[in-house]
Amino acid sequence: MSRDRYVDFLRAWAIVLVVLGHWLITALVRDPDGRITAPELLATVDWTQWLTLGFQIMPLFFLAGGHAAGGSWARARAAGNTSAGWLGRRALRLLLPVAVYSGAVLLAVGVCTAVGVDADTLALVGWAMGMQFWFLPVYLLLSALTPLLYAAHRRWGLRVPPVLGAVALVADALVVTVHAPYVGLLNYVLVWGVAYQLGFCWRDGLLTGRRSATRLAHPARVPLVPLAMAVGGGLAFAALVALGPFPVSLILVTGQSPSNTNPPSAAMLAWLVAQVGLSLLAAPVLRRLLARERVWRVVRPVGAASMTLYLWHMLPVLIVAAAFYLTGLAPEPVLGSAAWWGLRVPWLLVLGAVLACVVLALRPWERGLGVLYGRTVPDAGLRRAWPLWAGLAVDVAALTRFAVRGFAPDGRFPLLPALGLALGTVLVTVPRWTAAERLGQPGATRTTDRV
Template sequence: MSRDAERDRYVDFLRAWAIVLVVLGHWVITALVRSPDGGITAPELLATLPWTQWLTLGFQIMPLFFLAGGHAAGGSWARARLAGGTAAGWVGGRALRLLLPAGAYSALVLCAVGICSVVGVDPGTLALVGWAMAMQFWFLPVYLLLSALTPALHSLHRRWGLCVPAAMAAVALVADALVVTAHTPYVGLINYVLVWGVAYQLGFCWHDGLLTGRRVMAPAMAGCGAVAFAALIAFGPFPVSLILVTGQDPGNTNPPSAAMLAWVVAQTGLCLVAAPAVRRLLARERVWHVVRPVGGASMTLYLWHMLPVLVVAAAFYLTGLAPEPALGSASWWALRVPWLLVLCTVLVGVVVALRPLERGLALLHERTRPTAVPGRPWFLWLGVATTVLALSRFAVRGFAPDGRIPVLPTLGLLVGTALVTATGWRSRVTPNPRDRLEEAA
């Protein structure tokens, strides 16, 4: 197997591994309690049992997803640029790959919210369910924005290399200092792009060999990042939890903090240290046959992994069939094992049931993906901006704030996705002469 093939397998493994740990992490910390009136509440495990915040060190794996995403995007854009592709054409294809499944998921969830609202489901319950189904949406606008900025970020990378993530990290530290000391939360919003952007930019550097040219680089990143993280939580104002905990101020994720930035560097270094051993495993076809399907279904798993929680809640908690030992007791932790097994079984069924939808979305992507020179590229940039705002709103308030469908984010996602799709549709219906020459070549 060639070195490039091994590297691609490892990148796919990182994305699959990140998704699996995100899913398991959300399931482990989800606690359901049936109240005396028959309703269901979801106490916050990380707040109720503070020691469980240490578990987030194992489950907060999203830096690797951005690292792998930057690695793949950097290679993809470099190839497209050398082939004569445009930024609008490349960004349009990447945006559709994310927006089509996210739009289909949102449409189905919003339809369910509307039906439940009409039949009189309690608004509080509906708001909780709507939040649970959108809790993973924070990732989508950040990743979509970084994808849209890829041509510009990669241009900076080609000129300045490792100086780019270093500069982004420096600005992120200044912004975080302002959030912590001057209490300027809106300044911290830039860190969603800067902190996760550091991981994304390091993916470019990894792809081009800037992180692997010296043996000391990876261990130094892992060690320095880990020491900085430990110092920031031991002597600084930051908590250990790498997942948002109600009442913690400052936190590490909303917005991403200096401690999260240190964790990004540490995980990147650890990923590079582990690469040779994991690549040897992935070279075995039996291992790869297990990893590959997970990577291929990563978007489906990420979007839909909270639906099994609702199914199990309705089947076992609303009916009173589920045993309910005290939260955090030995019996409660022992029941996490069957809890996870049942959720995995339901999720497999969901993934199988969604296969026709996935095939339809893949066909739609091929038919509407912008060509190298799409028609009216301003449709694309307006559509991307609109969907970033809409997805951000869903991430913050859920699909059913106050028990009702949020009209503006819904319209924003619909219009934005339509604009991005129309860019590709117009470019294929009325192809540009340059496109005809490229296709003929």
Template sequence: MDPTGRDRYIDFLRAWAIVCVVVGHWLITALVRAPGGEVTAPELLLAVPGTQWLTLAFQIMPLFFLAGGHAASGSWARAREAGAGAADWVGARALRLLLPAGAYSALALLALAVCAGLGVDPGTLATVGWALAMQFWFLPVYLLLSAATPVLHAAHRRWGVRVPAAMAVAALLVDVLVLAAGTPYIGPLNYILVWGVAYQAGFCWRDGLLTGRGRAPAALPAALTAGGALAFAALVALGPFPVSLILVTGQRVSNTDPPSAAMLAWTVAQIGLCLLLAPAVRRLLDRARVWRAVRPVGGASMTLYLWHMVPVLVVAAAFYLTGLAPQPALGSGGWWALRLPWLAVLGVVLATLVRVLRPWERGLTALYAWTTAGSGRGGRLWCGLALSTAALTRFAGHGFAPGGRVPVLPALGLALGVALVASAGRRRTARLRDDGSAVTEAA
């Protein structure tokens, strides 16, 4: 714990997950300049199948949902004790995602629209639009789980670990129906069920139900780690599931689109390992030097998550369009040796970008404080969340410029959705702090 009572380990998990996502995406991004000057991005996991094993280390999204559930559990509990309603809390949490995501989307869409007006090749626009939105799949899932937190937490208070256990069983049933009965239309349920297991496990973790307090055995974290890892190995070796934890073109079964039984097993293993390492990592985080290194990354997590593919486009324009970048054969020893300077250059560009965006972040923080100064318009909130979730889902699946054209309706839907959520609570008498507690104000 830091002096304010925050659990540093939760902030560390967010920071670690962000670093893994950023480095993982950069590592598997391959650029090739054709003789005609155009730059393409071959799919490394498909071209060099052995690289699919790397996804076991870099598929770290379970930690996002685990840490998010832990934080949301404490935030909602404090808000309830302070007398805040579900709509107040959900609206405040949603805005913390929607404001930066909406601002990022607006800038990306505007830039693509300008490029389209200048006559940039539609294929290039589609590729760039996909790269800028590839990380968006996380946002609608997290928004839905956040919106359901009051209900999920009520179930947790009544049934404890039986809730994530039931969600896991339901996820397995969905996978069986998809694979054996040929009902792929129910597969998307696993976005909520599988990631919901990690989110709900965060509730249980905060209340000591997974770490030896109460009736939980002290060996449970080790059992989760070993059981999840063995189940994953069996599902890959004996079942129809690939080893890759990222979607690979042409694979009949994917572990992420939607999350599969193998992804569920890997999620359970990661949860167990996270619990096992918690005491040692917490001791390390008590060191001032270590915490000073971790804290800024956690604080800028949303900015890093949203903007981390922009440096790839900058480097592509500076070194690949100009022909300055060396191009050894994809997957060769020379190509892997160049990954180190590639990562270093991208890191410098991203660090510079984060510095440039600091005034933008401060502006969003001020807007967040202003827009969470009201309450009592639940219908507007839920409508805004529905529009925002639908638009973000569309961008996640098709990018910002499918077919080289900027999608006007999803863009308008996101703008209207964010505006509705932001305006849903004007003139309220209780304002939520960032940690979820309430401050009484005059109307």
């Protein structure tokens, strides 16, 4: 089956908006003592919280991820591959670039700690370089659950997302009413799992009445399910914000309780449903646009570099901070003033240029990772998989720690999470070597199919 360009576009669009959103709300101030601080724009200028409705685009990333994972797992299952083999191959594609990025950041943290960099500055930088990691353990967990979720989809279809959503609403009610934070952790899987599960439904035509990757929707026909999702989700979000306890911001704001993202709330779930509905309504028009090769030549490289962009997009902020703020060259109008907003344009352009240079510089590393993946990818028919499961569990714990506390909590080197990520990544590759030994061929695998 040919790839659906629109699915790839959604992934690329989601990453671009995440990058632009983080850059837009990042504010830097040089204190009189020379230190750089980062005041929180969303907490300082209240109206900017409305901007998060446009920049909180991760529901589309999970939707596209579910669409791709459903097709990939269906093909793997039809070829006789095991769930462990399929998961190991997908997880390693994610973990190798994460390990390289984390290794580079941890090396820098270690050097800065050794030379006595200010602990508060180091903690801020470590947090900035790890804040995007919240997505990684959630996506790994959903990938691990894919065979179970897809089996539920095959049996119950469109009834599964509402059930997941209903359980998420119960968990959120407990968080809001009786302050049960650990119950709320379930919503990281349940709420984002709704978008992931909707990706299965979209791929199989349950949301639009046709297989999305094989036919263009008829331009004169408005699919009723996406329309109901867009309208119903939007109205539910408006009601929860206007009448309920939830804020409008779809990004974490310090001191705001309850939050719509930590954990994902009922309001986030409503916005997710609305956003998925809107994306499906827009699909016919955008598919016709993406069918033009000139347009696709622009979109395709962004999608191919999406993981690199996601991981490394805060490095340009540090480079620009060192070049212009530490030196006192950057103008610093009042945060949120007209002059400050006017300077956002050159700010974004400079950061974009620096990120383009970073991506170009990382290309040899990416080619090396491709070779390393080929040499370490787990066997697609893997059955003795305990090292894989143990490695994924350790990786999820380590990545969660980095997401919550950053790469330099309290200005110190995070030794245990660093060792955990290294150990977990190695364990994910162990089944490859054990499988090769059983086959009697060093480095052999049972299939060369790329997931």
